[in-house]
Amino acid sequence: MPRTPTRRNTELLLLLGAIGIVLIFSAAAEAGSAGEVTADFWVLPVMLGLVLLAAHVVVRFVAPYADPVILPAVALLNGLGVVFLRRLDLGELNLKDRAGLSVFSGLGFKQLIWTLVAIGLFSALLIVVRDHKSISRYAYSLGLAGVVLVAIPAVLPSSLSEVNGAKLWVRLGPVSFQPGEFAKVALLCFFAYYLVRKREVLSLASKRIAGIDFPRGRDLGPVLAVWLFSMLVLVFEQDLGTALMYFGMFVVMLYIATERVSWILIGLGTFAGGAVLAHSMVSRLQLRVSIWWDPFSDARGKGYQLVQSLLGFGTGGLFGTGPGAGQPTIIPEAENDFITAGFGEEIGLFGLTALLCLYMVVVMRGLRTAVGVRDSFGKLLAGGLSFTLGLQVFVIVGGVTKLIPLTGQTTPFLSAGGSSLMANWLLIALLIRISDAARRPVLATPKEPLKLQDAHTEVIRT
Amino acid sequence: MPDVVLAVARFGFLVLLWIFVFAVAGVVRRDLFIGARSSGLVAAPRGLGPAAAGPKVKRGKAAHLLSVKEDGRPERTITLADTPITIGRAEDCTVVITDDFASAHHAQLVPRDGQWFLQDQGSTNGTYLNNAKVSGLTPVPLRVPIRIGRTSLELRS
Numbered sequence: 001m002p003r004t005p006t007r008r009n010t011e012l013l014l015l016l017g018a019i020g021i022v023l024i025f026s027a028a029a030e031a032g033s034a035g036e037v038t039a040d041f042w043v044l045p046v047m048l049g050l051v052l053l054a055a056h057v058v059v060r061f062v063a064p065y066a067d068p069v070i071l072p073a074v075a076l077l078n079g080l081g082v083v084f085l086r087r088l089d090l091g092e093l094n095l096k097d098r099a100g101l102s103v104f105s106g107l108g109f110k111q112l113i114w115t116l117v118a119i120g121l122f123s124a125l126l127i128v129v130r131d132h133k134s135i136s137r138y139a140y141s142l143g144l145a146g147v148v149l150v151a152i153p154a155v156l157p158s159s160l161s162e163v164n165g166a167k168l169w170v171r172l173g174p175v176s177f178q179p180g181e182f183a184k185v186a187l188l189c190f191f192a193y194y195l196v197r198k199r200e201v202l203s204l205a206s207k208r209i210a211g212i213d214f215p216r217g218r219d220l221g222p223v224l225a226v227w228l229f230s231m232l233v234l235v236f237e238q239d240l241g242t243a244l245m246y247f248g249m250f251v252v253m254l255y256i257a258t259e260r261v262s263w264i265l266i267g268l269g270t271f272a273g274g275a276v277l278a279h280s281m282v283s284r285l286q287l288r289v290s291i292w293w294d295p296f297s298d299a300r301g302k303g304y305q306l307v308q309s310l311l312g313f314g315t316g317g318l319f320g321t322g323p324g325a326g327q328p329t330i331i332p333e334a335e336n337d338f339i340t341a342g343f344g345e346e347i348g349l350f351g352l353t354a355l356l357c358l359y360m361v362v363v364m365r366g367l368r369t370a371v372g373v374r375d376s377f378g379k380l381l382a383g384g385l386s387f388t389l390g391l392q393v394f395v396i397v398g399g400v401t402k403l404i405p406l407t408g409q410t411t412p413f414l415s416a417g418g419s420s421l422m423a424n425w426l427l428i429a430l431l432i433r434i435s436d437a438a439r440r441p442v443l444a445t446p447k448e449p450l451k452l453q454d455a456h457t458e459v460i461r462t
Numbered sequence: 463m464p465d466v467v468l469a470v471a472r473f474g475f476l477v478l479l480w481i482f483v484f485a486v487a488g489v490v491r492r493d494l495f496i497g498a499r500s501s502g503l504v505a506a507p508r509g510l511g512p513a514a515a516g517p518k519v520k521r522g523k524a525a526h527l528l529s530v531k532e533d534g535r536p537e538r539t540i541t542l543a544d545t546p547i548t549i550g551r552a553e554d555c556t557v558v559i560t561d562d563f564a565s566a567h568h569a570q571l572v573p574r575d576g577q578w579f580l581q582d583q584g585s586t587n588g589t590y591l592n593n594a595k596v597s598g599l600t601p602v603p604l605r606v607p608i609r610i611g612r613t614s615l616e617l618r619s
Contacts, residue, residue: 010489017485021478028471068493069486076482200560322472347476354479361486375553 007068008060014072015056019049022079025323029087032324032346034098043103044086044112048079051119058123062130063436067365070435073358074413074428078115078421080355081414084342085111091329107335107416114418118425125429132434136193136377143190147229149183150246154236167237168408180242181410181423184249185430188388191250192380195257198222199376202258223266226250231274238284240275241395241407247271248391253384256370285405292405305332309341309400320348335416337408340400356397359412363390366431372438382434385427525578525604525617528571532559533612542578547571549610550583563587563611571602578602578617587611 023045030041052075059066086108090098103109129135135142153161153168161167168178195202202219226247234243251267254260279285287302295303295310308331315321328334328342344352366386370379392409399406410420528540528547540547540557548555550568559568565585572579579599582589589596590609602608608615 007489007493014482014485014489017482021475021482024471024478025475028475031471032468069489073486319473319476322468323475325468325472347479350476351479354476354483357483358486361483361490365490374556374558 006064008056008064011059011066011068011071012056014069015052015075018072018076018079019045019052021076022048022083025080026083026086028322029083029324030090030099032322033087033090034324035095036099038099040103044082044108045079048082048112048115051116052079055119055123058126059432062126063432065436065439065441066432067369067435067439070362070365070428070432073361074425077355077358077413080343081339081416082108082111082115084339084346084414085335085416087324087346088329088335088342090324091327111416111421114421117418118421121422122425122429125426126433129430129433132378132381132430132437133375135189135381135430136196139190139193142186143194146183146186146190149179149186150229150233150242152179154233168239168242178410178417178419180237181419182426184245184388185385185423185427187246188249188253188384189381191253192377192384194222195253195380196376199257202254202260220266223250223254223263223270227270227274230271231278234274234278234285235282238282239408240278240285240288240405241399241409243274243278244271244395244407245388245391245409249384249388252387252391253380256383257376257380288405288407292399292402295402305338306400306402306406308332309338310402312341312345313401316345316348316352318349320344320346320351322346336410337396337406337415338400339411339414339416340397343414355414356393359390359393362386362428362431365435369431369435369438373434374438378434378437382431382438385431389424389427525602525619527618528557529616529618530557530559531614531616532561539618542573544573546573548583549615550585557615559610559613561611561613564613568610569596569608572599580608585610 023042026041026045027037030037052071055075056071059071086103086106089106089108090101093101152170156167156170158167161169161171163169163171163176168180169176170179230243230247233246234240247267248271251263251271254263254267279289291298291303291306295306297303299307312326312328312331315326320326323346326342326345328345331338331341334342340352340355343355347354363386366382366389370382370386373379373382389412392412395404395407396409396411398404399409410417412420412424526542528542529537530540531537547557548567548570549557549559549564550566551559551561551564552566555567565583565587567583568585569583569589570581572581578601580589580591580596580602581599582596587610591600591602592606593609602617604617604619606616
């Protein structure tokens with residue numbers, strides 16, 4: 001029997017490639033924006049590269065059979081994000097000052113520090129949690145923690161929790177974080193556990209209407225509870241994106257658990273109903289929808305941000321203006337929600353598609369993990385985690401490109417911000433942990449070796 | 463900085479980005495076939511020697527699919543590799559069935575020279591092949607129902 005390959009060397013090779021690309025992006029961005037490649041263009045990519053290699057070593061030791069492409073793909077996205085933020089720092093300065101900007105300052109360096117912390121958490125989670133099934137023991141605590149984390153900004157006074165109209169933050173002096181990002185991961189663990197327990201009743205008891213099996217009325221309880229919860233989030237925190245994330249997450253996990261299309265229909269129906277209801281009640285939502293419908297009607301006022309984003313994409317065209325050569329700093333919030341617009345301007349449709357492909361690869365490998373892993377909890381958790389990542393990318397990139405109304409979500413691994421980075425790296429750690437279990441050969445660790453003397457005699461009929 | 467260098471940086475970066483994406487896609491593609499080609503058992507449990515010793519049975523005749531029909535559930539089909547399949551209610555079985563009349567580790571299907579053998583794992587309610595109770599290692603022909611509790615399984619090519 002050939003040994004099942006662990007594929008760790010493939011991961012290392014891809015990781016080195018990713019670091020190389022980040023290095024070249026850094027050089028190109030400095031050449032494009034400052035006119036020269038400074039002597040310390042390599043500092044950020046190399047520091048990041050060292051930490052990523054450390055993360056690789058951790059994976060090699062504690063999750064040797066993990067999926068080989070998840071870590072390099074995420075590393076490349078994160079690296080490009082760090083360098084792009086540094087590039088935005090340069091863009092804020094006058095042309096002649098740009099070459100002199102220290103690498104240890106500004107958004108880029110801050111993002112690097114957050115990445116270091118996030119990768120530290122990633123490694124810690126992998127080292128502490130050796131078997132993803134053990135998470136299910138803390139499912140109810142995690143569920144409670146998730147709800148509390150979501151609720152904190154809603155009950156805090158606006159002065160402590162409101163940024164740009166959305167009450168998603170906890171601001172304590174200089175430190176501010178978005179508890180909702182962590183709540184996402186905690187709630188996913190809880191949903192997975194809950195649905196494993198309830199999947200029988202949810203998938204078996206049903207009435208058949210028009211060719212589709214619909215669940216019984218009383219089994220709709222949990223869905224309605226989560227729906228109500230998301231609507232409360234929507235009303236109190238003024239944020240459609242977060243509500244959409246929680247509800248979408250739950251409905252898709254319900255679908256994975258039961259294989260019933262009716263849950264998707266029920267989910268879409270109730271969410272559409274809720275959104276229409278909320279649209280008439282929440283003024284912020286009306287504003288967002290009207291901007292989305294026609295941003296050019298007030299291009300210098302309310303629609304300014306989206307119009308600048310669209311112009312950025314248009315300027316970039318197919319191949320972009322080149323790293324560092326665009327004007328992404330014109331777009332308000334280019335470092336947060338609109339970072340994809342900045343990328344679209346500088347690396348064009350070709351480059352942006354490559355970035356989206358990287359997200360797709362991570363999501364796809366996550367779903368593959370869900371197919372491969374053998375316990376239901378792991379299946380649901382891996383499916384839910386990867387879907388959530390995909391949904392978040394869709395919600396924000398869709399918003400920035402005017403496909404759907406804009407809602408304030410962070411772009412995973414690219415946007416500036418510690419909470420988002422940490423939560424998403426934790427999410428990736430869980431995926432890697434589950435993929436290790438999914439790909440570990442079954443025969444390598446027999447529970448007890450078969451002894452010849454224990455075997456009873458037998459007859460083979462042919 | 464001359465324009466040529468900038469243009470090289472601009473397009474070179476895009477090319478590298480796509481090379482990375484294709485490299486990842488290549489790894490994923492190769493990954494699909496892992497396990498499919500690693501044939502053969504570690505050792506035959508009863509000293510019959512490794513599978514390679516006997517003449518290679520034609521792949522076309524061997525069973526590649528296992529259909530599982532559980533009571534009150536849609537039928538599912540599982541693609542077989544060359545590794546043993548365990549059947550039971552326990553989570554660590556290859557085929558997990560939710561059947562109140564099945565034991566945690568109910569039965570096992572073992573491939574040998576392209577032929578699948580069925581073996582009861584000391585279950586409470588027994589394993590039946592074509593309505594005859596299985597004792598010991600029994601060869602399973604194609605399209606003959608294996609019954610475990612209320613669940614029926616069938617090998618298909």
